[in-house]
Amino acid sequence: MSTSENKPDQENSAEQRFREAFERLKLGVSKVLPKGTHASQNNIAKEAGCDPSALRKTRFPLLVTEIQEWIEANKGESPPSKRQQLKKQRIKRRKAQETIDDLKKERDISAGLLGDANLRIIDLTEKVALLQATLDEVRPTASVSPLKK
Numbered sequence: 001m002s003t004s005e006n007k008p009d010q011e012n013s014a015e016q017r018f019r020e021a022f023e024r025l026k027l028g029v030s031k032v033l034p035k036g037t038h039a040s041q042n043n044i045a046k047e048a049g050c051d052p053s054a055l056r057k058t059r060f061p062l063l064v065t066e067i068q069e070w071i072e073a074n075k076g077e078s079p080p081s082k083r084q085q086l087k088k089q090r091i092k093r094r095k096a097q098e099t100i101d102d103l104k105k106e107r108d109i110s111a112g113l114l115g116d117a118n119l120r121i122i123d124l125t126e127k128v129a130l131l132q133a134t135l136d137e138v139r140p141t142a143s144v145s146p147l148k149k
Contacts (some may be wrong), residue, residue: 014050015060021047022067038081039074041067 003008023028025039032047042052057064099120 014048014054015063016056017048017050018044018060018063021045022063022070026070034082038079039067039071 021030021032021044022039025033025037025044028036030037030047032049033043037043037047041055041064045052045055048055055064
């Protein structure tokens with residue numbers, strides 16, 4: 001038997017491995033890749049135990065067409081990957097941390113304004129007391145008579 005006679009059998013067995021890997025990934029029960037890995041040509045080849053470049057349209061045109069059609073039909077169904085979930089959490093935490101930082105800045109500015117307002121109130125209270133004392137010294141209370149209408 002020559003190597004060219006073995007080639008069709010090897011292609012069939014390779015195609016069969018790719019099809020089985022494709023079915024496992026569609027069902028979310030992969031053996032090689034982490035559970036829940038989405039189906040793509042590269043992932044199917046990896047799941048079949050082959051190099052991603054082994055699953056080519058020139059060698060397996062029907063299978064690759066089936067894979068591409070299934071991927072297109074099921075685009076929105078795949079849940080976010082663990083990496084995408086972690087990225088979302090990081091962004092959410094970052095937004096929360098930025099909000100906390102902004103609120104701390106606002107608190108500090110408000111505390112500063114309140115302190116300035118308190119000092120102004122104290123200054124004005126002292127000024128009123130000083131002016132009241134000056135007024136009391138300038139005009140004696142007994143000599144002032146109320147105006148009549």
